[in-house]
Amino acid sequence: MTRIDRKFAELQAKGKKAFVSYIMAGDPDFDTSLEIAKGLPAAGVDVIELGLPFTDPMADGPTIQLAGQRALAAGMTLQRTLDMAREFRKTDDTTPIVLMGYYNPIYNRGVDRFLVDAKEAGIDGMIVVDLPPEEDSELCIPAQAAGLNFIRLATPTTDDARLPKVLQNTSGFLYYVSINGITGAAEAEAADVGPEVARIKAKTDIPVIVGFGINTPDKAEAVAKVADGAVVGSAIVSRIAAGDSVADVLAFVKTLADGAHRA
């Protein structure tokens, strides 16, 4: 059982929805992003998605792309991202951390070495955008064997015929991508998302969290209402990009978390 599994069991027992926040590791620099990360649990964040910077983030819109570029320019690497998680763990041993990014930096390090290092750094699971079920033998199966969750994305194009394949090796939670598109682009509509989440939940017991296109407390609440929780990424990252202070970023995160927790 990972911290992710424990967190969802705890939320479920309390009848609460999850609020998941995304920040890019090292954006705008190592120290600032670590400080933000350390403040997230107190701001109401149940699960932290920690972005792993990559030069070619094909599923992301400009907000996350630029965050990655800022982080890389400030010297962020996979190693430094793991270092950041390790630092975070010194003060928080319960909030789950999900590493989110693309496969090449992981492949480049070597999957076996990466899994050992990630676990040791206190990472609980991962979302690797460019590894669909067809490539499960690359990282998904070894990650599960190493005791880490591999969280899969399901999308509006994942039809009923394909859904079992997507669910098969997913663990921790399922991330439902609310729109066809990239992060930070179109807005999610709870009215469209509800039936889709219900369709997925009919086929699985694992929590279904919805992300992409959620940028306000009301939207977080509306979406969390029809799912097991909501993810906000680009809206938070834009505050960091705008140069908001750590306190202001965390205050904004709290309004989003409160929204999701009202659901």
Place this chain on the structure above:
Amino acid sequence: MNDRINSYKTGPDENGRFGNFGGRFVSETLMPLILSLEEQYERAKTDDSFWAEMNDLWTHYVGRPSPLYFAERLTEHLGGAKVYLKRDELNHTGAHKINNVLGQIILARRMGKTRIIAETGAGQHGVATATVCAKFGLKCVIYMGAHDVERQSPNVFRMKLLGAEVVAVTSGRGTLKDAMNDAMRDWVTNVDDTFYCIGTVAGPHPYPAMVRDFQAIIGKEAKEQMQAAEGRLPDTLVAAIGGGSNAMGLFFPFLDDASVNIIGVEAGGKGVNAKMEHCASLTGGRPGVLHGNRTYLLQDDDGQILEGFSISAGLDYPGIGPEHSWLHDIGRAQYVSITDVEALEAFQLCCELEGIIPALEPSHALAHVMKIAPDLPKDHLICMNMCGRGDKDIFTVAKALGVDMDTGA
């Protein structure tokens, strides 16, 4: 030789792999789309009416077969092997790119798609895509790095004349790989009506195999034409490689002919050295995952992708088609690199000796021919793919040679 077990032509496997290369490294949103494309392509491959339509357009619209031309003065000048040029620069739109575009657009029409997107580097694939879209009345959006928009302005204007929307990509560093990223972002956003027409033998399965199959007409014709001219197979094939579609098209029909040496020529830019000012993925990179496939990539110690560097916008890509990576690793083909300076020399020599203005891409292949031909016997037959014409490059070449185009001085 053509026995399945001993054949180099059976790939990719059902997972889109050539050995360990290739695959389907895409987001979930795109997975159903590429599976549906694969299904449609598998059906089309054995459908006579599909190939009848292709052949008709290849003949009457593209002008195939392209000639196999004996470059007599060049051969004499080099003093060794006999040099033949496969004249794919004579195709409609001036390069081999249209061979593949026709195939993909016919498929797109069969799939009911009404909007075509493509990435382009030098602009040749963009022009070919815009051309075929104009012919069939399809909406066309071309993604091109802002830097390439600037250095290939004649092709940008051509695409606009043909009715395409040209998006200058400024994300990342505004080059071909960023254009490909943005094309993929467009595709995940417009999954219902849009078909992504990839211009090279890279990307997620089935693109590398499909584009190769459409380009294989080059090698198929060359084989027959060499047979007619010399009564035998060529001894050496040479082609330039960015992503590697013209090369794969020439090489594929010869893979099982053991006597044929196969040489791919990568862009060495300022030289394949520690400064990475080149785009020679095989000579200067290592395996990684980008744009849907595992292949050799230019990358740093952290697995971040590096920018390629070449005088030729068409070769300026940090990756290479996965089948080339496989042919490299198993040793069936040899891969070398040529610098900007060497390519420019070959460009000028070809103009002067053969009256052919080559594109900068095949000028790299020609530069390698110039290196090897003098030491080969006079009965050695080289077949080089002249995959594009150089009209688009005259401004770049003038600049490199220090000529002022306004005064011609």
